[in-house]
Amino acid sequence: MTGAVAARHSPLEGVAAAFAEVATVTDRTVSLAELPFLAQINLRADPADAPLLARLGAALGVDLPTIPNTAAAGPRGDRYVLWLGPDEWLVIDRAGTEASLEGRLRTALRGGRGSVVDVSANRTTIRLAGPAARAVLEHGCSIDLHPRAFGPGRCAQTLLARAGVILISVSAEPEYRILVRPSFAAYLATWLLDAVDGAT
Amino acid sequence: MSPSEERSQHPRRLWRHPEPKASYDVVIVGGGGHGLATAYYLARNHGITNVAVVERGWLAGGNVARNTAVIRSNYLWDESAAIYEHSLKLWETLAAELDYDLLFSQRGVMNLAHSLGDVREGQRRVNANRLNGIDAEWLTPDDIARVCPIVNLAGDIRHPVVGATFQPRGGIAKHDHVAWGYARAADALGVDLIEGAEVTGFEREGDRVTGVVTSRGRIGAGRVAIVVAGHASVVAALAGIRLPLQSRPLQALVSELLEPVHPCVVLSNAVHVYVSQAHKGELVMGAGVDGHIGYGQRGSFHVIEDQLVAAVELFPIFARAHVLRTWAGIVDVSPDASPILGLTPIRRLYLNCGWGTGGFKATPASGWVLAHTVANDEPHELSRPFGLERFTTGALIDEHGAAAVAH
């Protein structure tokens, strides 16, 4: 499989250089980077089945968030469980862990109502951070991004410019994660670079 | 055209303001373009002049006052083509007949194609139109450049223009002049135009309508026609009739006056905009209908933004034009984007609604066939396919394909 891993291509490998320059040209008020190949598991489960949710939470080492649009961080910093809907979550973890995650969750789901789907390649992730990061998003995102409404630990499925995204607020710096479908990634990257230009 | 020609030119006399009589042979509910045309043709074609048009607000204050006045007849299906082409033929002699300058201008209507699918549908429509005796042409990008040089024909834009359908006889008219022309002519033939009279109910004897109750009192009627675009469901409900309609905002906007820059009418279904330049010089634009039911005669701002995105993309020269005024009408959208015309379950009560975004261009034919229906208590041949019963039989006349932006 190493050969295959070596042959992976992330949707934004072509703009890596442009992303890298952003921190410099904006005097570190904004930074952009792709975080490729993160493990992502889409989890659906009957929210009324408390034992099931408990089993799934135990399998993940973190309780499934039941407050809409919040993200629970795992024991180690790199696992997040995002509320996507009343019976839907997205589990994110280090690249390469999707198989074991899927297996653990499928075992935990056994006997319950729901689904477990590996969607690691279904979206890529963009890290957007810096003092002007929020302003950049405000050029194309209509939800309230003020820390009071969208501080660390909040997430949202929404529109950024003309692309559907999952937005996560991970730190007060501020620092955001933007999850986007590979087919929209190039468009979104172009839009972000343009918005950075106007916001700074 | 010279400044004085551009200045609003209306006759010295328009219409009376009579008190409603106790009863009329025919009461037309709705003093919009279609209602006024119906009254006129009742008098002119059928000699029925004991007619009242009752309007809850000010005459011609609904969609006819709010639309972008595009006229064309290049519809896909035979039934639609027949009634819209009848309308266009009436348009061509209407100004002379009404003795009113309608500023009717057959400058041509172009519908842009941006994809292979658009081309396929466009060719299908052009071929169907020609076989139906409707002038229709297929334009290549070079042809488009000749007809409308300001269209962006660059090959590398997001939605390149790869061709267009063109109806040379299509064009525009001045909406108020049309409605006022019909009103003036109907008034002159003895029709009572009654403003500020809102219909609040219908009176019936058995299965037959006998009158209307209005905010200005009861008015007896031998026959009643409901012609209230934007409120058809609401008024029909007063008579206990359910209609398969959704009343949605349709927005439009105008720019300031500009020197002539845009010679024809251009529509684009794919990028959702249509635009012409009116006689005074303002650009008149519209787009698709808003996404939800709305009776507030206002739409959502993002719809306006999106149509300007499209306008600037298709016409880069428009970038520095300014939006002066935006507004919305209420369009009654039917499941197949075709009108609902004809008889109702209640005898002597007739219906004309569901024109969606296509109502203005249809005004003459709509009045013509409804007048016939009212006078003869049976549908006109042109309106027969558009009866309410088609939703039960399934014989829809689906113009969505050809009319995604049906102006």
Add this chain to the structure above:
Amino acid sequence: MLLIPCPWCGPRDETEFSYGGEADVPYPGDPAAADDATWAGYLFMRANSEGPLHERWHHAAGCRRWFVARRDTLTSEFLT
């Protein structure tokens, strides 16, 4: 730009939603048993009221849930 109250995500801009028209129009339990008129009613007849209306909305760009809200179609105020 309506601000539509998603019961899960809270108020979001109209552009995140798709519209479902009148709410509570059930799919006939046994369509085969419905006569043509009844079936046409299910297919095409929806309330189109001027004023309060129970409507279906789909938070298409958000949590993807369908929900019912009551809205005044004249003022576009959402009613509780």
Add this chain to the structure above:
Amino acid sequence: MIDTPTPTPTRRLPDGGDWIDRTRPLTFVFDGRTLTGFQGDTVASALLANGIDRVATSTYDRRPRGVMTAGMEEPNALVQVDWPGGASEPMLRATQVELVEGLRAASLAGKGRLSLAPGSNDPGRFDRRHVHADVLVIGAGAAGLAAARATAAETRLIVIDDGPAITAPDLTTRLETRLLARTTALGVYDHGYVTAVERRPNARTEGRLWHIRAGRIVLATGATERPIAFANGDRPGIMLASAAGAYLRRFAVRPGERAVIFANNDTTSAVADDLAAAGIALIETVDWRRNEVVVDTLADASGRLAGVVIAKIASDGAVDPATLRTVAADLLLVSGGWNPNVALWSQARGSLRFDERLAGFVPDRPFGPVEAVGACAGDVAGIGELLPLWVVPPAPVAGRPASDDDWAEHYLDLQRDATVRDLRRALGAGLTSIEHLKRYTTIGTAADQGKTSGVLASAIAAALLGQDVGAVGVPTYRPPYVPVSFAQLAGRDRGALIDPVRTTPIHPWHAANGAVFEDVGQWKRPRYFPGDGESMDAAVLRECRAAREGVAAMDASTLGKIDLQGPDAGPFLDRLYTNAFGRLAIGSCRYGLMCRADGMVFDDGVTSRLAEDRFHMTTTTGNAAAVLDWLEEWLQTEWPELHVRATSVTEQWATVAVVGPRSRDVLHTLAPDLALEPEAFPFMTWRDAVVAGIAGRIFRISFSGELAYEINVPSWSGLALWEAVMTAGAAYGIVPYGTEAMHVLRAEKGYPIVGQETDGTVAPQDLGMGWIVSKTKPFIGSRSHRRPDALRSDRRQLVAVLPSDPDELLPEGAQLVAADARLDAPPVPMLGHVTSSYRSAALGRTFALAMVRAGRERIGETVVAPLVDRTVTATIIEPVLYDPDNLRRDGDGR
């Protein structure tokens, strides 16, 4: 390149000017004359400073017009501005355009000019920004700032103002407060939504459209002084009294030398002080409250104001001829009272009432989170006792009866050249509604939207109708409050950003290998891969031949893919599809057709059973999202009792279709351990496999009729898989093919494409697919297939059409008519139309698919397709033209 300024007599005061910076002189050009002004000047103030009073010519009557106001309500001073950046912008208010070095302005006659070099795009950068606020204050005058200060420190507060600066240091220090100067609110919409345009938010950006969602909106938009209608009240040198004050105080500009004030209220006393301070002679104050009126004005040769005719009104309401007198003046300052700026209030659905004391419309009942304060609420400072005066009658002309024409020079809407005569004519024509009067006279429809003329016209109309002004009302206020450029509203959604381009993981290879792309929804898909100088026809024939005779590969990644899990997945699919899936064996695939409830074809695709409780569904490229939404709608709103979960995996998987008799050999090279014999891996089954070292899944399905494998791997490995397929296929002459060849191959087999053969009016039976429509189980749409129209025998049905000339390619969209139809006598009855048309390598000729009325009964009939330039004769035949017995799906039996 700008010439050196021509010296002009300056009306600039030696000192003063709150808004200008005398240390920063600027050079600009007006109507070809090079002039100077200061940083902070508007074009209007700079022109006045340069002694230029005539700034425009009226639209229709070609009358000279001057600067009438100092703000956004300006009806006259509209100019064409050529920005230093290169853009030419029409109809800008000279009273609001801030001077910049090198600006070129030209006077207009009520009409602007659009100009842009062909092939170029507007150079300006405009953007937008979304923000949320607890409180939005519109207008930073005294009332607005007081309202702002009244909010708590932690309030998320936004204050916007049209002027060049907001002076409120105490607010500037608040962390949650944003002050936006040079910003004009355009509209107040539902649910606290406000749009406002900011001029020059930063060096890079010319304009920014703020989308503000506010919990509370405070309108502190002030009031606008209104004129009084009298004969020849439109000359250069006649302006609103407050405007003169503004030019003196803000810009230190003297708009004239000898002034007359005409007023009906006390607000002009402050202006009188300003005039005195500037050394302008105040010849006389004509005060209506002393029964003094301005009846008419005189002009010099240039059309500029030279004299003012003053008189008293007799008891009968007419001008008392005995009192007529003329004074010389070059400045007439008019104040007919003040109109609260209620446009935004009204847009927000707040109601208005006519306030007798103010003689103006003021906010009445609010709607939504909107409140009005200060002058906007009717609290106009220093107005004193106002005595309403709207119009001064014309001086009687001896020996001539009064007529409407006496009112021909009583201008109301200066931009539209609409006069009191027009209003009287409209009423004479029988019009009574203010909306009718507006439309008849066009008053209030120009670029200023009647900011100075609207209420005046209503009041005069009311007087003529003998009604109260309040009863007559004002026309509806509509957004935007001030004109805004198309480019500003388009924002950054230009060029590549107008609409996302979606590409597959394999796209880089396609682009590098010369693919010609086709737009399919937002996707860019390879249409064909031409060789050097190869035509499309040649390339497509070559690609088709490879698929039929050797091996070819296509990027099918755009197909929609949905993962279905749950014990009820099978029954759910039975309700969705016209055919049955409940008993589909694990490991097998099945083609399925979906209808909408109206029974018309909605989508199709192959769905495979991965496990007892898990399916992998594929959809058409265009319907991927629509089908997922469709599934969710039924599961959530109708059948919540079904335990099924649907998850989109469209972009989890990249899909490569390897097609043709040699495809097995290619796959064998890539997956040597996988048994590929038809017995081991039969048609319509799938296998998990490692292909080219990549774990994936192979579906043995075919959209061409040939032996074919659709290999799915995680999308990040899609490019690697494709390259491996191309490498392994080289030995077999593998050819990449695009959507065009794919369409030809499926059409040769008579397979329809949703959206091409179908258009929302086509039922499965019309496609000859009754075989796939279950008679025994209900499915969505099944009931509709029993409606009378669905049972017609003359419905349009899918057939193939062969032109008599095998080289004749029927255009798609061609209409078909009976061979004996009379083409010269429209309407000509149409039988149907061509939905697909191609050149076929396999058939060695052209062919087409068509939807034809009662088509299957017409098999063998000859029809004609009348085209613009020719008429084509063709024969209707069965739609399956190639391998009708499906002998090739296992390969060519080598």
